[in-house]
Amino acid sequence: MNGEYGALQGKAALAGLLLGSLAAIGLAIGLSVGIGDLPIPLGTTLAAVTNRLGWTTVEIDRVYETVIWDYRLSRALVAAFCGAGLALSGAIMQSLLRNPLAEPYVLGISAGASTGAVAIIILGLGGGVLSLSGGAFLGAFAAFCFVALLSNGTRGGADRTILAGVAASQLFNAATSYIVTTSGNAQQARDVMFWLLGSFGGVRWPEFMLVSVVVSLGLVACLCYARTLDTFAFGDETAASLGVNVGRARIVLFALTAMMTATIVSMVGSIGFVGLIVPHTARALIGPLHVRLLPACVLIGAVFMVLADVASRALIPQQVLPIGVVTALVGVPFFSIILYRLQRAS
Amino acid sequence: MSITAENLVWRIGSRTIVDGVSFAAEPGRMLGLLGPNGSGKTSLLRLLTGLKRPQSGRVLLDGSDLASLGARTVARRVAFVEQHATTSANLRVVDVVRLGRFPHRSWMSRWTHADDRAVDEALQRAGMQDRRNERWQSLSGGEKQRTHIARALAQTPTELVLDEPTNHLDIQHQIGVLKLVASLPITSVVALHDLNHAAMFCDRVIVMQQGRIVASGPPDAVISETLLREVFSVEARVEASPHHHRPHIHYLR
Numbered sequence: 148m149n150g151e152y153g154a155l156q157g158k159a160a161l162a163g164l165l166l167g168s169l170a171a172i173g174l175a176i177g178l179s180v181g182i183g184d185l186p187i188p189l190g191t192t193l194a195a196v197t198n199r200l201g202w203t204t205v206e207i208d209r210v211y212e213t214v215i216w217d218y219r220l221s222r223a224l225v226a227a228f229c230g231a232g233l234a235l236s237g238a239i240m241q242s243l244l245r246n247p248l249a250e251p252y253v254l255g256i257s258a259g260a261s262t263g264a265v266a267i268i269i270l271g272l273g274g275g276v277l278s279l280s281g282g283a284f285l286g287a288f289a290a291f292c293f294v295a296l297l298s299n300g301t302r303g304g305a306d307r308t309i310l311a312g313v314a315a316s317q318l319f320n321a322a323t324s325y326i327v328t329t330s331g332n333a334q335q336a337r338d339v340m341f342w343l344l345g346s347f348g349g350v351r352w353p354e355f356m357l358v359s360v361v362v363s364l365g366l367v368a369c370l371c372y373a374r375t376l377d378t379f380a381f382g383d384e385t386a387a388s389l390g391v392n393v394g395r396a397r398i399v400l401f402a403l404t405a406m407m408t409a410t411i412v413s414m415v416g417s418i419g420f421v422g423l424i425v426p427h428t429a430r431a432l433i434g435p436l437h438v439r440l441l442p443a444c445v446l447i448g449a450v451f452m453v454l455a456d457v458a459s460r461a462l463i464p465q466q467v468l469p470i471g472v473v474t475a476l477v478g479v480p481f482f483s484i485i486l487y488r489l490q491r492a493s
Numbered sequence: 494m495s496i497t498a499e500n501l502v503w504r505i506g507s508r509t510i511v512d513g514v515s516f517a518a519e520p521g522r523m524l525g526l527l528g529p530n531g532s533g534k535t536s537l538l539r540l541l542t543g544l545k546r547p548q549s550g551r552v553l554l555d556g557s558d559l560a561s562l563g564a565r566t567v568a569r570r571v572a573f574v575e576q577h578a579t580t581s582a583n584l585r586v587v588d589v590v591r592l593g594r595f596p597h598r599s600w601m602s603r604w605t606h607a608d609d610r611a612v613d614e615a616l617q618r619a620g621m622q623d624r625r626n627e628r629w630q631s632l633s634g635g636e637k638q639r640t641h642i643a644r645a646l647a648q649t650p651t652e653l654v655l656d657e658p659t660n661h662l663d664i665q666h667q668i669g670v671l672k673l674v675a676s677l678p679i680t681s682v683v684a685l686h687d688l689n690h691a692a693m694f695c696d697r698v699i700v701m702q703q704g705r706i707v708a709s710g711p712p713d714a715v716i717s718e719t720l721l722r723e724v725f726s727v728e729a730r731v732e733a734s735p736h737h738h739r740p741h742i743h744y745l746r
Contacts, residue, residue: 247581371600377588378595381578387544388575389648390568390596435582 161439168446172227175453179223180215182461187211187219196220217351223453225350225358229411230421230452232362234444236404237422238429239369242376242437243400244305250422251408254308254401255315257417259290260409262319262326265339269331279342280413287409290315295401304383344469345416347456354414365407366445372400373437380435418471420478421448421455427485495520495680496571496652500550501540510536511547512704518652518680525695525712526684529725533704534684535576538656541682542573554652568596572645574655579637580629586640587625590615593647611647619643619673635666642673653681659690688725692716692740700724716740 177189194205195215236251244253252258263286266272267279277285297311327336369376375396378386387393411418429443452470455477459468496518503511511533518524526534539545541552543559552559559567572593593615594608616622619639624632632640638658645653655674659667667687671694674681685691691698692712700708700715702724708715713733721729727744734741 245581374595374598378592380580380582380584380589380592382580384544384575385573385578385592387564388542388568388573389592390563390565392564430583435584436588 165442165446168450171450172446172453175450175457176220176223176227179226179453179457180219182457183214183219185210185214187215191215192220221352221355222347222350223456225355225415226347226452226456227449228355228358228362229347229415229418230425230448230450230455231445232358232365232407232411232448233418233421233452234425234429234448235362235366235369235441236407238426238437238441238444239376239400239404240422241426242379243397244309245379245382246305246309247427248423249309250419251404252316252417252419252422253312254294254405254408255290255312255319256287256405256408257412258316258319258323259293260284260287260412261339261343261417262286262322263289264342264413265323265326265331268339268342269326269335283413284409286319287405287412290319291401291405291409293318295398341469342416344471345418345474346467346469347415347459348467350414358410358414361407361410362445365403366441368403369400369441370438372396373441376400376437377435416469416471418452418474420471420474420482421452424478424482424485425451427482431485431488495555496541496682497553498537498541498550499553501537501547501552502549503536503540503545503547510704511540513550514701514704514706515550516699516706516709518682519697520651520680521678522696523675523681523683523694525691525698526682526701527686527688527691527698528701532701534701535656536704537701538573538654538682538684542571542654543567544573565596568648570648570650571652571654572648572650574638574641574645574653574658576656576660578641582629584629585625586621586627586629586632586636586643587612587616589629589640590621590625590643590647593644596648611649615643615646618646618677620669633666635662635669638662638666638670639673642670646677651679653677653679655681655683657684657686659685659687688716688721689742692742693737713740716742 177192180192181187181189191207191211192215194203195207195212197203198205198207199216233251237249240249240251240253241247260283263282263284264279266286267277267282272282294308294311294315297314298308327339331339375391378389378391383393425448426444429440429447433439433443455470455473458477459470459473462468462473498514498516501511501514502509514537526537528534536545540547543552543564546560554562554567554570590612594611597608613622616625619642621636621639621643624636629637642658653674658670658674662670667690671690674683675694683695695712697710698712698715699706700720707724708720716731718729718731721727721731721742729745730743731740732743733739
C-alpha cells in the first residue's frame with residue numbers, strides 16, 4: 148500500500164511539475180513575443196492567441212496582431228521546439244555513448260550540415276532547386292552515413308562511434324573551409340559565418356510546422372525506447388544480456404537524433420551547448436531514469452532556448468547576436484555551477 | 494540438463510579462442526570454470542549467454558538451440574554478471590535491480606506487483622534490502638557486486654552466469670559472494686581465478702587451457718598437483734582440508 152501511495156504522490160508531483168513547466172514555457176514565449184523594437188504586453192499576446200483560437204474577441208491593434216502572428220510567435224515557438232529537440236538528442240547521445248561530453252554534434256552532423264549549406268550558398272550546387280536548408284539536411288545525412296560506416300555499422304563500440312564522429316567533423320569542417328577560402332567572397336564568408344552560429348531570424352510558420360512534427364515524433368519514438376536506454380547504464384554488454392537488441396536500438400536512436408539535429412541545423416544553423424548542458428541539468432534535477440529524464444530535457448531545453456533567443460535580441464540594442472554566441476556565453480557559467488555542485492555531491 | 498554446450502568454436506580472425514568445447518551443466522548446481530588468463534573463459538561465458546554467436550557448435554537450453562530463441566526469451570532465463578560493469582549514472586540500488594525486469598516487461602506494460610516481488614526477493618537474497626535506496630557511487634566493491642547479482646536474480650533466471658565475480662573484492666566479500674551463489678537454488682556457471690575458492694564452493698569444475706577443456710569433474714577429482722603444474726605452471730601440494738574436506742592447495746615457493 149505504501150508503494151501505491153508513493154506512486155500516487157509521485158504522479159501528483161509529476162503532474163504539478165508538468166503544469167509548472169508548461170506555464171514556464173508559456174511565460175518564456177510570452178516574454179519572447181513581448182520584447183523587441185515594439186514592446187507588446189503579455190496580456191495582448193495572450194488575447195491575440197485566444198482570439199485566433201476563437202475563444203475570445205478582444206479588440207487588438209492591427210500592428211500588434213501582425214507583429215505577433217507574422218514574426219514573433221512563430222519564431223518563439225520554433226526556438227522552443229529547437230531547444231527541445233537538441234536537448235533530447237543530447238540526452239540520447241550521452242546515454243547511448245555513455246559519455247558525458249556527447250552532444251548532437253558529436254556525429255559530425257553540424258559539420259556535415261554546414262558543408263551542405265556552403266555548397267549551396269557559394270558553389271551554387273543544386274541549380275536553385277535545392278534550398279539552403281535542403282543542402283544542409285543532405286550534408287547532415289551524409290555525415291551521419293559516414294560515421295555509421297566508419298564506426299563499423301552497429302558493431303563498433305561507443306568509443307569508436309565518438310572517434311568516427313570526430314573524424315567526420317574534421318573532414319566536413321575542412322571541406323567547408325576549403326569551399327569558403329577558394330570560392331567565396333568576403334560577404335559570402337560573413338553570411339556563412341552568421342548562419343553557422345545560428346539564428347532564428349528567418350523562421351516563420353512553415354518552419355514551425357516542420358520542426359514541431361519532427362521533434363514531436365522524435366520525442367514519442369525516444370520515449371518508447373526510454374526503458375531500453377536505462378539498460379545502457381552499465382554498457383552494451385549488460386544491455387545485451389538483458390535482452391536488448393543493442394545494434395538495432397543504437398541505429399534507430401542515432402537515426403532519430405540525426406533526423407532531429409539535421410532538421411534543426413538546416414533551419415537555424417548549428418547552435419551549440421544546448422544539447423550538452425540541458426541533459427546534465429535535467430539529470431541533476433530529476434535523476435537518470437529516462438522515462439522522466441527525456442520529458443524534462445524537452446521542457447528545460449525549450450525554455451532555455453526561448454530565453455536565449457530573448458537574450459540574443461535584448462543584450463545589445465539595435466543588433467541581434469548569433470544565438471550560438473548566447474547559448475555558449477550563458478551556458479558555460481551555468482554548466483560550471485552544475486559541475487561544481489556535482490563534484491560536491493559526490 | 495539445463496544448459497549444454499555442443500562443440501563450440503569461436504574465432505577472432507585466424508585466432509581460435511574457444512576450440513571445440515562441450516559440456517553440460519547440472520541443474521541447480523554450481524559449475525566452476527577455471528583456467529589461466531587467456532584460456533577462453535570469458536569468451537565461453539559470452540557464447541553461453543548468447544552475447545556472441547559461435548562459428549560452429551551450439552548452446553542448448555533444455556534442448557532448444559539458443560540461436561533460435563530471441564534475445565529477450567534468453568534473458569528471461571539466463572542472467573549474466575559481467576566483470577567490472579559500472580556506471581557514472583546516479584542510480585539507486587533498487588533502480589539497478591529493476592533493470593533485471595526488463596526482459597519480462599513488454600513494450601508499454603506497466604510495472605506490476607509481480608515485478609515488485611521479484612525485485613524485493615532479489616534484494617533480499619543478495620542481502621541488499623537495507624541499502625536499496627543507496628546511490629551506486631556510494632557503494633563498496635562488494636555491495637556493487639551484490640547489486641549486480643540482485644539485478645541478475647530479478648531476471649528470475651534458471652541459469653546464472655558470472656564472470657570472475659570475486660575480482661577486486663576483499664576476502665570477506667569474496668567468501669560472501671561465493672556463499673551467496675552456492676546457496677542459490679539455480680544453475681550457476683562461474684569463472685573463477687582462486688582455485689581454493691573453486692574447490693570449496695563449486696559442485697563441479699571445468700579447467701580450460703588454450704580454448705579447450707583439459708579436465709572436468711568434481712573438484713577433488715580434477716584439482717591435482719599434476720594439473721597445477723601442467724595447466725597453471727605452479728608447483729603446489731594438494732590435500733584434503735580437515736575443515737571442509739574439499740581439496741586445499743598449498744602453493745610452494
